[in-house]
Amino acid sequence: MNAALLQRLRQSLAQREGSSLRRKLAARASADTRVNLADNDYLGLSRDPAVVAAGVAALHEWGASSSASPLVTGYTEIHQKLEQTLAAWQGYAHGLVMNTGFSANSAVLGGLPKKGDLILADRLVHASMLDGIMASGARLRRFAHNDLDALELMLHEEPALDGVIFVVTESVYSMDGDSPDLKRLASLRKRFGFCWVLDEAHATGWFGSTGSGLQEAQGAFAAADIVVGTLGKGLGSQGAYVLSHAPEVRDALINFAGEFVYSTYLAPSCAAAALAAVERVKGMSAERAELHALSHAWRDGLVEAGFAVPSGDSPIIPLILGDSDVTLKYATALRAAGFMVSAIRPPTVPVRTGRIRLSLRRGLSPAVLSSFISALKGVSS
Ligand SMILES: Cc1ncc(COP(=O)(O)O)c(C=O)c1O
Known part of the structure; x- marks a missing residue:
């Protein structure tokens, strides 16, 4: 490989690493049983x-x-x-x-x-x-x-x-x-x-x-x-x-x-x-009503637990944490606690608005919300 090119690539990757912004691929196992709060299969149709x-x-x-x-x-x-x-x-x-x-x-x-x-x-x-x-x-x-x-x-x-x-x-x-x-x-x-x-x-x-x-x-x-x-x-x-x-x-x-x-x-x-x-x-209007209620319940639960999230009824809840290293700390702890979450950092989002992007899906029980909030509180304490 051309030495100048290699040098350039290494430099830009090191820059990302230095500011906690380097992206890494993690292969998901089909048997992964963690609660998925990261993908966009909101209605569970990929397995319907x-x-x-x-x-x-x-x-x-x-x-x-x-x-x-x-x-x-x-x-x-x-x-x-x-x-x-x-x-x-x-x-x-x-x-x-x-x-x-x-x-x-x-x-x-x-x-x-x-x-x-x-x-x-x-x-x-x-x-x-x-x-x-x-x-x-x-x-x-x-x-x-x-x-x-x-x-x-x-x-x-x-x-x-x-x-x-x-x-x-x-x-x-x-x-x-x-x-x-x-x-x-x-x-x-x-x-x-x-x-x-x-x-x-x-x-x-x-x-x-x-x-x-x-x-x-x-x-x-x-x-x-x-x-x-x-x-x-x-x-x-x-x-x-x-x-x-x-x-x-x-x-x-x-x-x-x-x-x-x-x-x-x-x-x-x-x-x-x-x-x-x-x-x-x-034909899923009943499921949609349940999903909108779920979105409200998660937002209310997070706000009650002291995390500022916007109101609304969409499937996406941004849990804005600020700096990239803080976002990564939360993501690592949540994953260890059994939740599949993604740490979204710049340049995907504006600087200092690193976040866990929670995406909701059918079948999330109130017990999942409680254990998610306990895990979150565990990181913040
Ligand atoms: C708003 C928006 N538009 C378009 C896309 C791209 O869609 P696709 O994943 O089918 O390439 C995305 C994907 O993340 C998105 O969030």
Whole structure:
């Protein structure tokens, strides 16, 4: 290996190590019995018998791989059925399955905005959206997190533009579990005529009377121009999708998005599992009510125990601990006490806001909450 390159890599890794920010992979055993408070399988669908059976049946019918990029032979009848089902469920005319949420965001935001356009993005949008934005050549302004007054001010400040204005938000923020007011965003969109790109990754399955997301729950059904969602979180599978009212968005991705064109397509078994998951999710309104109650109970319990967490009913609770070494200390102790947790540190989150990102799931009993709080108190004492 080239010596200068090795030296550079060692230096940057040592820098991360020195500030408790070096990331390390830990292989999870299938027999790990710790309570999982880290992954995004909020409704437990990755192990749902109907979802698993659909995936297995597709493995037998189609084999283990799509074996090609979508424009060659990778796009199958299952992918087509899935995109149509997702679009109809969430109120859109057009859908396109993508390999990952990351590539869906980078394709949409790297491909649709151009030089001369303006992107107004929430300060905390996901890295995949920023990757796309940076590649697009459009001008970026970021507004304070969930601060729609600040967004409105920016919209007033901007002189008439030849280009397009894009507004980029999530519906449930991945590291904070909070949300903007989607109805207000919808009305701003009407007034100012921008193109609204909404990432519903963490809301799908959890919010809405049929589980289609926060737009449904907040009475802003299908209000965004473009929705990006993933199949790998609440839907318990893998992959992602882009929905739009205009057919040109889907067509542009098929024609111009390298992430779509030049990559082996999502395995049919993943698409089939996701399709089964959508059908399961639609009928899970009782489970959703229980999950929202669980979210309130965990937040209340943590606050009572002296830990400041925001109120809300999303699946994600940020337990903000500050410096990275403190965050790591908590994570190590919680893991030893039988909880699978992740220590989230910069650059994933802003400096000095290191946190344990708790993600809730079906089946967490009140006893788990009590023992989690005891373990937390054990670290802080
Ligand atoms: C808000 C948000 N969007 C997109 C993604 C990427 O989705 P995927 O895991 O399917 O690549 C994530 C994943 O963490 C996310 O949190």
